[in-house]
Amino acid sequence: MENKEILRKRVDELAAKVNGDVQEILNTLVLTVKGSYISETLTAAKNFEEVPCDFLHDLTALDLGEQFAVVYQLSSLKGPQTLRVKALISRDTPVIDSVTRIWQGANFLEREAYDMFGIQFKGHPNLKRIYLWEEFEGYPLRKDYETESIEKRSVMLKMRPGE
Amino acid sequence: MDALNKLPLNIAAAIRGLFGDPHSIWADLTMTVIGIILVIVLIVLAALILILLERKVGGWASQRPGPNRLGPRGWFQTIADALKLLGKEDVTPAEADRFIFKIAPMIVFALPMMTLAVIPYGMGMVPIDLDLGIIYYLAISAISTLALLMAGWGSNSNYSMLGGMRAVAQMISYEIPLIFSLLGVVMITQTFSLSKIVEAQSTIPFIVIQPLAFVIYFIAGIAEVNRAPFDLVEADQEIVAGPFTEYTGLRWGLFFLGEYGNMTATAALITTMFLGGWQGPGFLPGIVWFFLKVGIIIFLMMWIRWTFPRMRVDHLMGLAWKVLLPLSLLNVLLTGLGIYIYQYVLRIGG
């Protein structure tokens, strides 16, 4: 558990610096910060001494009602450390810094989060919808997005005579 | 057996005999028309059989039976496919260069007809016996490049365009080793006439004397008819179907006929140049020997196709210019030396 203690220490230090909040949920450290600190936080996490969290597994968002959380799952190829960073941003102005400068692999992930939650990633090279078409209205994974009922969606095409 | 061998000749003489003067212009014209009809029948039959055989061989190689629904063991499948093609709508893309688009498949189909006309199928069975048969053959078969480029350009589609460009690059490169590899045989026989070359092989086929030339011609011949592993022109994994992408129905069918006709022509030329043509042990008539040898060469081509992945375009060029061309030049040199030594020995001995 050596590794875990060092990580806890580093995360606590970082949390103090960026005014964040550290929790442990099911054996994973979760660092919650304000959205404006995200670049600083992740750059620091990537360069943690001894326990660098330098591999971005996943980037996604959560709809918490009042605000959104952008969630980063970090770990490393060099050790067992894992860290989850949550950045809180307001629902009305969902803007956050892009991390594509730190990890190029965040490109598609941020586009997906934009597509599904409408979160604007500042500094992203190509922030366009990735799954849905450009004209699509609304952001499907937001909790207030209304899905059509199954009866409405499953419209059966009738076979016309002579077909 | 000799009677069987001479049977076609006798039939020809009998037809000529129907005319008052067996060598009148009408008799010649009739014979030419009969020859053309026979060659067309040959191409269509070859395509019908070869397309099915191709699918059968492909199936067998991956442990499937191949087409097996129509007719005995599926051997009528191609006929059904041909009928289906006839019934399809003939689509010309709106942006196409209509004249070039429409004429390209006809050229592709006409070429094997012209090349197959100079091949000696049996004793005295040459539809048109040209003294410069080889040169004629090579000149005509080179035109197919142009036809593919026309198809690629005329379709006005990016896939077709890339395919047409590839066709030009590939076929022009392979033309050179192809021609040089035939030069050895010509040097030995001192003739360009295909029937004389066949006669020269009555004792020993040239594959024994010219094995290197045979291999070079075989490889370059596969490349010349755009078959795998050199099928970059219609590489479906990359450019869908190359120049044929935009064609439908009968026009597309003509490309297919042309392709298999070209394959037959190449196999026929290999047979003529290296395998002794219609010559063979006397228990079978010459024409049977000829088609047997052609069949073996075609099976070899199919076997290769269903085994190998496709080559990359730069390796393809590298193979032509860096391997086959020097080898074919070496072959010419070795043949020249051999002839020189042979004549020297003859002079000493004689």
Add this chain to the structure above:
Amino acid sequence: MTLERTEELALNLGPQHPSMHGVFRMIAHFDGEIITKIEPKIGYLHRGLEKLAESRTYAQFIPYTDRLDYLASPHNNMGYVQAVEKLAGIQVPERAEYLRVIFAELARIASHLVFIGSLALDMAGWTAWGYCFRDRERILDLFEMTAGSRLTVNAMRIGGFSQDVPDEFWPALKSFLDDLPEMLEEYQGIFYGNEIAMGRMKSVGILPKELAENFSTTGPVLRASGVKHDLRKDAPYGIYDRFDFEVPVLNGCDSYDRGLIRLLEIKESAKIIRQAMRDIPEGPIMAKVPKVLKPPVGEVYHAVENPKGELGFYLVSDGSTKPARCRIRSATFINLQLLPAISIGWKIQDVIAIFATLDAVLGEVDK
């Protein structure tokens, strides 16, 4: 020489194209035959699985996970049910754990067989494709006799396994494993050992180690770039820490090594299955799970080593019967970003091969 005008050729490959794996589409820009730019376009198979999960109970979502990476559906089942078990604190019976490992590794072999076949097919090696699919059938038969379905196996349940394997399963599995070396020999002979295939893949599509790490690449693609990272070893889930196996790593960083590493992984998977066959205990296959499962409030990120890379499920529970958020981190979605990065400067044929070696399954990419 003066050129009048040169023009870049833009070629649309997909979603309907002979070499596309599923409904992927890319617009490739060429200078002659050389790629200058690639724009991948995805979303043609997007079904909104993450949204669907929010309106289904935890157990009801299992069949949907089959449709992620549909070539290795037991893996998706496993990732999902283990994530839920972690969240709800459910202990799984031993026999179920072993069955899960056997199924997951069989699925890895099946998925890699499809990979080898389609890689060969993308280079027009039709026959090699036929052999791979012929042998994959035997694995699908094993799935069918146990769980009742060939492709969307839906074999695992929260807390265990759906049905115990029938008696004829073990002899069939054993004969498959016995024939496996011969099959691999055959693929080696007809495809990997072929000089034309080698020439097309060696030193093509170089993916350097640093770039791979920066792009969050996982799975065989990463391991072919010389990084030894396999969640089965590095963060063992289930009972993977009990098995003795190697993680193959190749240092070529090129298409050929990305292709070859799958062949090596099949051998290791077979090793794991043999050990699991030897050690599997008798016993129940389902734990006691409440009929209406309500995991406590919390969140979990659970990742498994899918044949394509890391498949992660990030589940957030609000204490109700349905997940508040079910995030699916799919490997090929992220690996696919490499395509524009590593194929610039190569030829169109190479790009087809590079795309094939990334082993994208559009069910997983589009979710």
Add this chain to the structure above:
Amino acid sequence: MFGKGLFKGMHISLKRMLGPNVTEYYPEQKPTLSPRVRSSMGLDPDKCISCGICANTCPNKVIALTSEKDENNKKVLKTYHMDVGRCLFCGLCTEACPTNALTVTQQYENAVYDAEGLKWDMIKRHRQQTGKEG
């Protein structure tokens, strides 16, 4: 030596060419499927107690059933419809069924010309299959 791999490949494909086929001649020879295979659904209306668990378990709302109470105040199945076009054939409903009235069956030729044909009336289908028409 360069070219060795080429000949090895040709050897393999020739060997397979001369060997036996591995494919099934499908419409003539039909495969026998294991009883676990989930390719179709079957309902035994006599066993069904109209509890509705299957409809609740279904992830995709495929099942719709109605029942009425008989004189003993017991539920009796009246209609049972499945919209198979939406069905995943996951088998969760059959696992949930307390009386094994709903089962997976091994009929796999389910293609129809019209999408309407995918709305199965399970009671009618059961009568047709058991020969008790009407």
